[in-house]
Amino acid sequence: MTDTLQSGRNRIQWAKAHMPIVAALGQEFAKTRPFEGLTLGICLHVEAKTGVWLEALTKGGANVVITGSPGTTQDDTAEAIRADYGVQVLGHRNETFDDHIEQCRQVLRAKPQLLSDNGADLHSLLFSEEEFADQIPQVIGATEETTTGATRLRELAPQQSFPTLVINDTQAKRIVENRYGVGSSVVDGIMRATNVMLHGKRVAVIGYGYCGSGVAMRLRGMGAHVTVVEQDPLIRLEAHMEGFPTEDLEPAIGDADMVVTVTGYDGIITREHFPLLKHGVILANAGHFATEMELDYLRSEATQVRRIREQVEAFEFRGKTLYLLSGGNLVNLAAGDGNPVEIMDLGLALQALSLAAMAKNAREYANAPQPVPRGIEMQVARLAVDHWIRKGLS
Amino acid sequence: MTDTLQSGRNRIQWAKAHMPIVAALGQEFAKTRPFEGLTLGICLHVEAKTGVWLEALTKGGANVVITGSPGTTQDDTAEAIRADYGVQVLGHRNETFDDHIEQCRQVLRAKPQLLSDNGADLHSLLFSEEEFADQIPQVIGATEETTTGATRLRELAPQQSFPTLVINDTQAKRIVENRYGVGSSVVDGIMRATNVMLHGKRVAVIGYGYCGSGVAMRLRGMGAHVTVVEQDPLIRLEAHMEGFPTEDLEPAIGDADMVVTVTGYDGIITREHFPLLKHGVILANAGHFATEMELDYLRSEATQVRRIREQVEAFEFRGKTLYLLSGGNLVNLAAGDGNPVEIMDLGLALQALSLAAMAKNAREYANAPQPVPRGIEMQVARLAVDHWIRKGLS
Amino acid sequence: MTDTLQSGRNRIQWAKAHMPIVAALGQEFAKTRPFEGLTLGICLHVEAKTGVWLEALTKGGANVVITGSPGTTQDDTAEAIRADYGVQVLGHRNETFDDHIEQCRQVLRAKPQLLSDNGADLHSLLFSEEEFADQIPQVIGATEETTTGATRLRELAPQQSFPTLVINDTQAKRIVENRYGVGSSVVDGIMRATNVMLHGKRVAVIGYGYCGSGVAMRLRGMGAHVTVVEQDPLIRLEAHMEGFPTEDLEPAIGDADMVVTVTGYDGIITREHFPLLKHGVILANAGHFATEMELDYLRSEATQVRRIREQVEAFEFRGKTLYLLSGGNLVNLAAGDGNPVEIMDLGLALQALSLAAMAKNAREYANAPQPVPRGIEMQVARLAVDHWIRKGLS
Amino acid sequence: MTDTLQSGRNRIQWAKAHMPIVAALGQEFAKTRPFEGLTLGICLHVEAKTGVWLEALTKGGANVVITGSPGTTQDDTAEAIRADYGVQVLGHRNETFDDHIEQCRQVLRAKPQLLSDNGADLHSLLFSEEEFADQIPQVIGATEETTTGATRLRELAPQQSFPTLVINDTQAKRIVENRYGVGSSVVDGIMRATNVMLHGKRVAVIGYGYCGSGVAMRLRGMGAHVTVVEQDPLIRLEAHMEGFPTEDLEPAIGDADMVVTVTGYDGIITREHFPLLKHGVILANAGHFATEMELDYLRSEATQVRRIREQVEAFEFRGKTLYLLSGGNLVNLAAGDGNPVEIMDLGLALQALSLAAMAKNAREYANAPQPVPRGIEMQVARLAVDHWIRKGLS
Numbered sequence A, B, C, D: 001m002t003d004t005l006q007s008g009r010n011r012i013q014w015a016k017a018h019m020p021i022v023a024a025l026g027q028e029f030a031k032t033r034p035f036e037g038l039t040l041g042i043c044l045h046v047e048a049k050t051g052v053w054l055e056a057l058t059k060g061g062a063n064v065v066i067t068g069s070p071g072t073t074q075d076d077t078a079e080a081i082r083a084d085y086g087v088q089v090l091g092h093r094n095e096t097f098d099d100h101i102e103q104c105r106q107v108l109r110a111k112p113q114l115l116s117d118n119g120a121d122l123h124s125l126l127f128s129e130e131e132f133a134d135q136i137p138q139v140i141g142a143t144e145e146t147t148t149g150a151t152r153l154r155e156l157a158p159q160q161s162f163p164t165l166v167i168n169d170t171q172a173k174r175i176v177e178n179r180y181g182v183g184s185s186v187v188d189g190i191m192r193a194t195n196v197m198l199h200g201k202r203v204a205v206i207g208y209g210y211c212g213s214g215v216a217m218r219l220r221g222m223g224a225h226v227t228v229v230e231q232d233p234l235i236r237l238e239a240h241m242e243g244f245p246t247e248d249l250e251p252a253i254g255d256a257d258m259v260v261t262v263t264g265y266d267g268i269i270t271r272e273h274f275p276l277l278k279h280g281v282i283l284a285n286a287g288h289f290a291t292e293m294e295l296d297y298l299r300s301e302a303t304q305v306r307r308i309r310e311q312v313e314a315f316e317f318r319g320k321t322l323y324l325l326s327g328g329n330l331v332n333l334a335a336g337d338g339n340p341v342e343i344m345d346l347g348l349a350l351q352a353l354s355l356a357a358m359a360k361n362a363r364e365y366a367n368a369p370q371p372v373p374r375g376i377e378m379q380v381a382r383l384a385v386d387h388w389i390r391k392g393l394s
């Protein structure tokens, strides 16, 4: 056995040990064979958690072709997936974006009846390239991981001829991933990036939605003194009742040892705000876009910018030093280790059951992007209760 | 400027930004010059936090010779310390244990009047080797970082001729380092080692002393379901009142997804207990010794042992898989990033003021190992209030 | 000045000190006079918080006639309201239910243009009694406090000729009252009723909705060991992630020192469950109906029932003693002191602004029961941010 | 059976249901009969919890004479104790202080071999009045509940001829009563006294010792925004690390909606501080003395003082209204319901075992006031683990 094969298998084993829902679905699919005779064309990060999911799909009879996201493929995991589950895995770590697009085409050339997409890459080629015109009617259903992908879809093919279930828009993911998963992985990312102690740190958390409230609670759970900034008065009131001092943006950041943005909007911390910050402040972003802070401005105005730790840049700006984590990118993903395994157990279970539902009877669904039906969401929640809570690990 | 020099300076700058107490002592020492004309012989990890402290000592007039602990010297930091503070730094990353002992001798050959020791290495050579006999009367005082070092001292030289202040035995360190520092760095270490989510995990914390209670509280702060095991009934009662379910060892570990030992004693989890654990359990130690679990036994009885992630070994044992973090070593240090900067700010401030007190009037102290006087401890606490709390960062 | 007048004024002063939103609306209404020339007919508990609100309405030019809920009128407060705000207050502490209905009729006989109702008592007389037929077209708008009242309305007068804004169905109330208010007042009620310590008590909280999650969090905040029982798997998952052990009903109550029901459903703890309870268990209900537990059965099967403290009955049932708080009625209201002042500040502000909106332009609203418009809800939230958070008390 | 007898029995039954340790000691004493042939003379509040304890002592063979504290005797409970346990109970609710002293004399006239004292009233008569001179040598041992009583003793009879074990100075009581018990009963007392919501209230807690840290944690657990004021820098640091913002006294109280003193010292809030307080602030004390605030001054300078609720006085002072709870007396005891039952279970168990130890072999102890021996404290802790934790209620 090669070293890389073993290494890939190790990764998958570790992931599987913490993905009891997808593992259980695999056992069930081995009996019910929902994908018998069907080809699945997939575009998703090729890493260990995906490996566990691919095992489940193939146990269910699926013939699978997958390409990873550009440049994120774990080569050892890919090798194990090929060797152990008979899946055709396209791509590798050092591929270019053009390679990626070509691999997406190869996925479509395998004539899949079901698509599992991420950012609408497969859908978009399917609907836009001549080569795949005949392919469209053969597709019976699809899933799309992201909300952004779903928006893109609605513009691309206003009258698409099959249903696409959008995984991200579920209450289950909002709670498990946004509130709890992000909350803890942001804490993890900040600790790794900085090695500072959170106890006693004054942290301004900007935004108290699903993610922001999770971040605020976990930072508090680590002994930080959190102040919440939130522009919606009703949500601000909620933070206040929950025990968080709330403030308007300017006083809050002027008093902070650390500022974490989690709003999903551009231009939260702008050129007007940088001069208010304290010497030595740490800036981190956990919202979707690095543009929550006006970093271009900061970068151009700073008299010096130095990388002082792997994930920390020091900006000399008007006589103060400001420290930026992970270049303003999502600090939990950039400085940490990505989403915890359990989040993907839940998300990939939603994927697996959505695909199985369409394999069984795609005609029940409208031919358009749409949320995962409540029935499937509840089924996954029930499985989480069974496997995460009732059975524990064993 | 070399790359390594710059890299060392970056490390020290980052540390200094979070060590306001030692930095402020440096400024004061520059005026009061407590170490004028004195040579300090030091044995301590050569890393960035130590660099900030050495700057303060040299500002105070000290002539310094230091050797690191065996094999932990950061070469880039050493280069910056030599270049910027005129300190003689002995040793490098790839040194052997014999190299280390020889470097300790070199420190003594520099004829220091003050010693700062770690594990009693300097003291022990001083008192045992012929070569240093004449040296003894010239030493006016010393510090020793560890409690173990202090115990060793009492045996070595029952009638030593100068005072040695033991840094570790202070309430300030117990609270800041043991309760809060360890609590958060253990959480950090576990998250890094595993990438699992702590929310909802059943964790048995064994031992509820300063460290264990901190670990229990931080894990709870991250959403884990913590059960405490504690043999002292009074302390168990405290955990119970604080909101933790408490149990006897066997039921607690039999129900756990994760077990963390923090007792400071050997043989907590023994050969009798491994069979009780659940398939898939994660085992971690945050107590002083890897021997809190009977790992030799586990290692010899397991049918297979594989490293499955950098800090995770999988043991196949009687039909179950048990996962051990960091080989049973202190999980916060091994899988994490060592003590947070702020802990060292406090600990090194105790060191600096203890050395300065002895430089001023060592005769006030008994000629024996002894705790840091309460006055110095209170002074450090006051500085922490000033610099960590009143002034914040700026 | 009579003693009762002074006592009523004291109560109102205390309430007003903690009702800054309604107090501020009073000042604004004094300028804008939204109710100039209008008569308001009201059915609501006559107590101090209502007094503060009535002051605001009369400052806004309203001519007010009010009757309390049956048997809850505080006579001293009524006296102060009459004396100080010129409001016509009907009813007194010892009135009968028939008295109450007759007083409702008197309210309608005052020919109000605006109604403020509680449980639809005024609406129901208006639509059902011949005497008031001519009155209907003169009513321009109404508010109804309760969801139950709104349901009753929809049946009573399917085509009513004016809008009724239902106060209870707002996110603001759900958060402030259900999650936070009920959470803390339930803790208060239980402590008063029992004088037991919550630290270390095993409490099963049944239902983890807005109220139940608040109850669970506050009990945890007081050191109780809370287990959550929730039948919706998605909500159960949320409780699990939030750090609460969750269980199915039967094991949870069998292990509990205390059981609190908060589901809003009948028959949660039934005849099958009583035998599972531990000797000495304390039973409390915080959901809307005493029927969450099958108390008729318990009462008839118990060999002895004794009132052992003011709010505690001891049931001897099959060799065990079960303790029931407040006869199964809402323990926060029955054993405690009713809703905290601040909750009513928010709720009555919603009332005041809803009435003012209809006074200004009732025709904007559909002629039917309906939720408070989001604009009004946001306005109240903004006022809460201003007066509770920005200004603090002063 | 009279109504008062039944009422007393009910109270004792309720207390006993939550005093499993003392109840279990009673069962053991029934077998071991440690007090066979001995007379116990007691001075302690005559209320239900004491009743449970007296039952245990009499089961152990004791002949008991007891007088309550002045004016706190529950007459119904006294009746039940007399009827059911054959104890001679002196005193009643409406007694004067002189009555009380005379009753103490009567206790001594019963020629007790063991004393259980509260505030040293019995000891002091014994050592000072001629009548009891002969009595002294017959006393073999005693307990004293309070620290103050013990101090008084040391002055009274520097060479006393028997040991007196001081109950209050144990780690068990410090944790269970001061940290956890006081924390929760202060929250209870404030909620009862005021009916305000704690969520979102800015509360300054002055003093972060055993009691103060408990108060701060429970208020936080109820959603308050707590700021800690503590003069000891080391303890302040602990509060800071635990997640509490800390401040110096003046800024903290100037920003507070509520101020709670818990220092044990006089003159914390003085005439200089009252003008800094906000209009509408609520003032409460949980430390031993009402003199933590300079209330005489406030009372004399206020232009008006009115009782506005049962436990609330409103002071008009320099254009602001300040609200004082319970006249500055311990707010948990004055506005609440006294110590929770469980605290007394622990405290009276310490009493019972201390008395039994002296009955068995008083000569093991020095003839002086002294702490409860660690062995007894551990025994009580073990019993708490057994009865509160292992066995739960049943």
Ligand SMILES: NC(=O)C1=CN([C@@H]2O[C@H](COP(=O)(O)OP(=O)(O)OC[C@H]3O[C@@H](n4cnc5c(N)ncnc54)[C@H](O)[C@@H]3O)[C@@H](O)[C@H]2O)C=CC1
Residues within 6 Å of the ligand: C177, C178, C182, C206, C207, C208, C209, C210, C211, C212, C229, C230, C231, C232, C235, C262, C263, C264, C265, C268, C286, C287, C288, C289, C330, C331, C332, C333
């Ligand atoms: N005590 C008080 O002062 C107040 C009480 N309430 C009452 O409290 C009750 C709950 O209100 P909310 O929490 O706002 O409603 P909600 O609808 O948010 O929550 C109720 C929860 O109970 C769960 N549930 C239902 N049956 C169950 C069962 N058999 N086992 C376990 N869980 C079960 C539901 O799934 C739901 O999550 C209602 O009756 C409401 O009228 C509301 C406001 C004030």
Ligand SMILES: NC(=O)C1=CN([C@@H]2O[C@H](COP(=O)(O)OP(=O)(O)OC[C@H]3O[C@@H](n4cnc5c(N)ncnc54)[C@H](O)[C@@H]3O)[C@@H](O)[C@H]2O)C=CC1
Residues within 6 Å of the ligand: D177, D178, D182, D206, D207, D208, D209, D210, D211, D212, D213, D229, D230, D231, D232, D235, D249, D262, D263, D264, D265, D268, D286, D287, D288, D289, D330, D331, D332, D333
């Ligand atoms: N409410 C109740 O039922 C009970 C009250 N107590 C009383 O509570 C008080 C406190 O007791 P413990 O917390 O056990 O004592 P403690 O000695 O542990 O704590 C008192 C704290 O107050 C701090 N302090 C003193 N002066 C201060 C100032 N000017 N500003 C800020 N902080 C200051 C001290 O540094 C110390 O940390 C005592 O008077 C005690 O008798 C004790 C038990 C029950």
